[in-house]
Amino acid sequence: MSSKKPILELRNVDKSFGPIDVLDNISLNVSEGEVLCLLGDNGAGKSTLIKTLAGVHQPSSGEILMDGQPTSFASPRDAQERGIATVHQFGGTYPLMSIGRNFFMGSEPTKGFGPFKIFDRAKANRIAVDEVQKMGITRITDGDRLVGGLSGGERQSLAIARAVFFGARVLILDEPTAALGVKQAAHVLRIVNEAKKRGLAVIFTTHQVMHAMAVGDHFAVLIRGAIAADFRKGDKSREEIADLMAGGESMADLEANIENRTESHSGHAPQSNA
Amino acid sequence: MTDPTTSNISPDASASTGISIGGLLRSPASGAFMGFAVVFIIFSVFGFGRNFLSVPGVTTWVNYASLVGIIAIPVGFLMIAGELDISTGAVLPASTMTVAIVSGHYEMPVLVGVIAALSVGAAIGFVNGFIVTRTQVPSFIVTLATLFAVAGLTLYLSILFINTTNSFYHAPDWAKSLFGGKFYGFNSSVFWWFGLICGFVFFLHYSPKGSWVFALGGDQGSAHNAGIPVKRLKIGLFMLCSMSTAFAGVLQVITFNSATSQANFGLIFNTIISVVVGGVLLTGGFGTVIGIVFGALTLAIVTQAIGFTNIDRNLSFLIIGVMLLIAVLMNDTFRKVATNWSASKKK
Numbered sequence: 001m002s003s004k005k006p007i008l009e010l011r012n013v014d015k016s017f018g019p020i021d022v023l024d025n026i027s028l029n030v031s032e033g034e035v036l037c038l039l040g041d042n043g044a045g046k047s048t049l050i051k052t053l054a055g056v057h058q059p060s061s062g063e064i065l066m067d068g069q070p071t072s073f074a075s076p077r078d079a080q081e082r083g084i085a086t087v088h089q090f091g092g093t094y095p096l097m098s099i100g101r102n103f104f105m106g107s108e109p110t111k112g113f114g115p116f117k118i119f120d121r122a123k124a125n126r127i128a129v130d131e132v133q134k135m136g137i138t139r140i141t142d143g144d145r146l147v148g149g150l151s152g153g154e155r156q157s158l159a160i161a162r163a164v165f166f167g168a169r170v171l172i173l174d175e176p177t178a179a180l181g182v183k184q185a186a187h188v189l190r191i192v193n194e195a196k197k198r199g200l201a202v203i204f205t206t207h208q209v210m211h212a213m214a215v216g217d218h219f220a221v222l223i224r225g226a227i228a229a230d231f232r233k234g235d236k237s238r239e240e241i242a243d244l245m246a247g248g249e250s251m252a253d254l255e256a257n258i259e260n261r262t263e264s265h266s267g268h269a270p271q272s273n274a
Numbered sequence: 275m276t277d278p279t280t281s282n283i284s285p286d287a288s289a290s291t292g293i294s295i296g297g298l299l300r301s302p303a304s305g306a307f308m309g310f311a312v313v314f315i316i317f318s319v320f321g322f323g324r325n326f327l328s329v330p331g332v333t334t335w336v337n338y339a340s341l342v343g344i345i346a347i348p349v350g351f352l353m354i355a356g357e358l359d360i361s362t363g364a365v366l367p368a369s370t371m372t373v374a375i376v377s378g379h380y381e382m383p384v385l386v387g388v389i390a391a392l393s394v395g396a397a398i399g400f401v402n403g404f405i406v407t408r409t410q411v412p413s414f415i416v417t418l419a420t421l422f423a424v425a426g427l428t429l430y431l432s433i434l435f436i437n438t439t440n441s442f443y444h445a446p447d448w449a450k451s452l453f454g455g456k457f458y459g460f461n462s463s464v465f466w467w468f469g470l471i472c473g474f475v476f477f478l479h480y481s482p483k484g485s486w487v488f489a490l491g492g493d494q495g496s497a498h499n500a501g502i503p504v505k506r507l508k509i510g511l512f513m514l515c516s517m518s519t520a521f522a523g524v525l526q527v528i529t530f531n532s533a534t535s536q537a538n539f540g541l542i543f544n545t546i547i548s549v550v551v552g553g554v555l556l557t558g559g560f561g562t563v564i565g566i567v568f569g570a571l572t573l574a575i576v577t578q579a580i581g582f583t584n585i586d587r588n589l590s591f592l593i594i595g596v597m598l599l600i601a602v603l604m605n606d607t608f609r610k611v612a613t614n615w616s617a618s619k620k621k
């Protein structure tokens with residue numbers, strides 16, 4: 001694995017929003033044909049790291065290298081043009097717009113010439129419907145349908161299908177399986193695997209150990225914005241990974257905590273009196 | 275395509291036919307059209323004996339609709355993009371006074387006055403857009419501020435340059451017929467409006483950038499993440515709005531030969547009413563150009579053509595108020611229908 005060339009590399013990247021330091025001295029790399037799983041508790045900085053790679057944020061200090069060359073992504077469009085496609089944790093779809101327009105937002109297919117280029121609705125709809133069906137969402141057959149009428153998971157699948165379609169070199173998925181049913185989550189994991197086989201670098205975050213274990217080759221655990229562990233598949237047991245994902249606390253302790261809390265309220269879940 | 279209920283319907287069926295009942299129903303323009311039709315029919319009935327359908331009757335409200343409509347469509351673009359522009363009420367008089375001062379008082383060629391007026395519009399639009407995109411201040415407040423600032427500046431500069439707040443300007447013949455002429459009772463502004471409607475429809479509904487406007491109002495964060503130049507687009511829309519308003523001012527001063535520096539607060543309401551009655555969602559992300567056109571026509575009938583009917587003129591504001599409420603309620607229903615409608619379900 002390590003013989004492959006890293007596509008994206010971060011060197012000592014810090015990111016702060018005014019006085020709030022969110023990322024602290026992050027060094028990471030991801031190579032072609034490799035899946036990097038970013039793990040960590042809520043608020044650990046996973047989405048911020050992803051947004052930095054997607055051109056949404058610029059690092060406060062440190063370097064980003066693409067194919068070994070120091071670079072910077074001036075804007076999300078800049079990152080996209082260099083083959084990095086991202087599905088962000090929230091949003092990504094526009095409820096009152098059609099499936100076809102959602103799919104091609106920002107990269108519209110056109111027909112016609114000169115200043116009279118028009119949005120190619122038939123083509124957009126056809127590709128969007130095809131790609132979403134490939135994700136296992138077979139109920140979507142009409143590209144003119146408004147996205148607001150789709151379920152949360154269908155919307156998520158649409159956003160992922162879009163990134164897979166546009167992702168030329170790097171596919172970044174922030175909690176892609178969070179809203180999905182078992183079957184659709186399995187589809188997404190399969191797609192991650194396919195992208196990896198096609199030689200893409202995939203970065204993905206999840207709170208589910210199962211999902212991480214299923215596709216990850218390389219794991220990085222963030223705790224309060226710093227990398228607490230960086231290891232490869234097989235280096236750690238499932239329990240160790242689960243503990244790291246819980247922010248370093250042991251799962252067994254957490255489970256014991258839950259038990260205690262229920263017991264101390266004589267078998268009933270505690271009533272909120274806040 | 276393994277789903278048995280959909281296997282007999284090609285996914286392309288709706289994309290290639292273009293027009294279908296459901297497709298029409300889910301367009302926000304259909305509510306606006308129905309509102310227009312209802313008002314038009316009622317006014318035709320009550321105005322049958324009083325010239326509502328005569329040439330002077332029809333041209334009165336169409337002429338009026340054209341001036342409001344030229345401004346209302348870009349105001350609607352901004353609303354679709356999730357922003358409001360109420361500075362139009364000051365941009366219009368600023369534009370008319372610019373033409374009157376530059377081409378009238380200083381006797382410069384009419385085109386210099388027109389370009390000066392459009393530049394004033396562009397500058398005000400840029401300031402609006404710049405402040406809205408660089409700060410967290412809502413556009414309602416930003417444009418409220420520029421409304422008053424520009425209104426005050428227009429009065430001040432009018433006194434400074436020509437020592438009066440109203441002025442006259444007679445354009446040369448060719449300019450008069452181009453910008454302020456009459457053809458069978460219709461002002462030049464009607465034809466300009468028609469041309470602009472074609473351009474605006476193309477931009478919003480056919481050009482690839484039209485999607486971006488909807489995306490801004492739908493989810494600005496996602497639009498930015500999708501690589502859409504959010505700030506530039508927004509500044510551009512504010513400039514388009516102010517320049518269209520300035521252009522309406524040019525048409526107005528050349529048509530009526532007079533300019534005033536008084537702020538036109540009524541215009542603010544009229545444009546917003548046209549946009550909302552036209553089916554644009556107040557919170558952004560949804561709307562059509564044709565809907566706004568019908569909104570402006572409906573408003574024009576109710577406010578301008580009531581004198582050609584037996585309806586008491588004083589009722590016009592009441593009708594507008596009721597219409598606005600019905601429109602907002604209807605828009606809500608239409609949006610739900612639109613969201614749930616699918617070619618494969620045929621509900």
Ligand SMILES: Nc1ncnc2c1ncn2[C@@H]1O[C@H](COP(=O)(O)OP(=O)(O)OP(=O)(O)O)[C@@H](O)[C@H]1O
Pocket residue numbers: 017020022040041042043044045046047048049089
């Ligand atoms: N634009 C911002 N300005 C200020 N603070 C921010 C900003 N974006 C994120 N943060 C802070 O950075 C921290 C990390 O947030 P981030 O969204 O990256 O967490 P995460 O690891 O993705 O969490 P989750 O698992 O809940 O998605 C949080 O404490 C958050 O409040």
Ligand SMILES: [Mg+2]
Pocket residue numbers: 046047048089174
């Ligand atoms: Mg996150």
